C-alpha cells in the first residue's frame with residue numbers, strides 16, 4: 001500500500017512538474033523553418049498552437065516556413081500568408097528525386113516571382129518513393145540531376161530543407177530507416193560531390209543532414225560545415241535521436257556551429273483536437289534545447305528520456321530565429337516577433 005501511494009504521488013509530481021515548463025526566454029521569438037502544409041484551411045490551427053504556447057509555456061512562437069504538404073503544390077503563397085496573419089512563408093517542393101529533372105532557370109525565376117522563398121528537394125533514401133528501380137536514379141550526384149542544382153544556383157534559389165539519406169544509428173541499433181551503413185555513407189558522399197560542384201549553391205540540409213545519430217557522424221557534420229560555407233542545417237525531426245549522442249559532444253557542436261543551425265520540427269497538418277498536444281510537443285523541443293533536465297520524449301518518436309542541452313542564450317537566439325532571418329529570402333521584411 002505504501003509503495004502504491006508513493007507511486008501515485010510520484011506520478012503526480014512528475015506530471016505536475018512536467019506541465020510546468022515555462023521558457024526562461026519569453027523574449028526570444030521562434031521560427032519553425034520546416035513544416036508541411038499546403039491548404040489555407042489548415043493554417044489557423046498553427047495560430048492556435050502559437051496562442052497555446054504563449055499562454056501555457058510563455059513561448060513566443062512567431063513564424064513558420066511551409067515546404068508544402070507532400071505531393072500537394074501550393075497555388076498561392078499569398079493566401080497562406082494571409083491566413084497566418086502574415087506569419088508564414090512558403091517554399092515550393094518536389095518529393096520524388098526525378099521531379100526536378102526538367103526545372104529550368106526560367107522555372108525557378110517564375111516560382112520566385114510567385115512569392116516562393118526557396119525550393120525544397122527531397123532525395124530520400126530514393127527507394128522510399130522510387131519503387132521497382134523507377135528511372136534508376138540512386139545517388140544525388142547522378143549527372144541527370146545536375147541541371148536542378150546548376151539552375152537553382154544560377155537563379156539564386158536557396159535549397160530549403162533539402163533531404164538526403166535517412167537516420168543510421170550505431171552498430172546494434174541501426175534504427176529502422178537505413179540498416180546499411182555503406183549505403184548511408186554513399187548517400188552522404190554523393191551529396192558532398194554536389195556541394196563541391198556547386199560552391200555558390202546555398203543549401204539548408206534537413207534533419208542535420210542525418211549526421212546526428214552517432215558521435216562520429218557529428219564529427220563529420222563539423223567537417224561538412226567547415227568545408228562548405230554555404231551549407232546550413234535544420235533540426236527537424238532530430239530531437240528524438242539525441243539519446244544516441246554524447247550530450248556534451250552535441251552541446252559543444254551546437255554552440256560552435258550555432259550560426260549554421262536552424263530550428264524546425266517537420267510538423268504537418270494539425271487537427272483542431274491536436275492543438276494542445278502539438279504545443280506540448282513543441283515545448284519538449286524547447287525544453288531539450290534550453291534546460292539541463294531529463295525530458296520525456298521529443299516532437300516525434302517514442303517517449304524516451306533525453307538529456308537537455310542547456311544551450312546559452314546567444315546560441316538559442318541564432319538557432320530560433322536570427323539565422324533564418326539572415327538566410328531566408330523575404331523573411332526579414334515579413335517577420336515580426
Ligand SMILES: [Zn+2]
Nearest residue numbers: 034036236266
Ligand atoms: Zn519534412
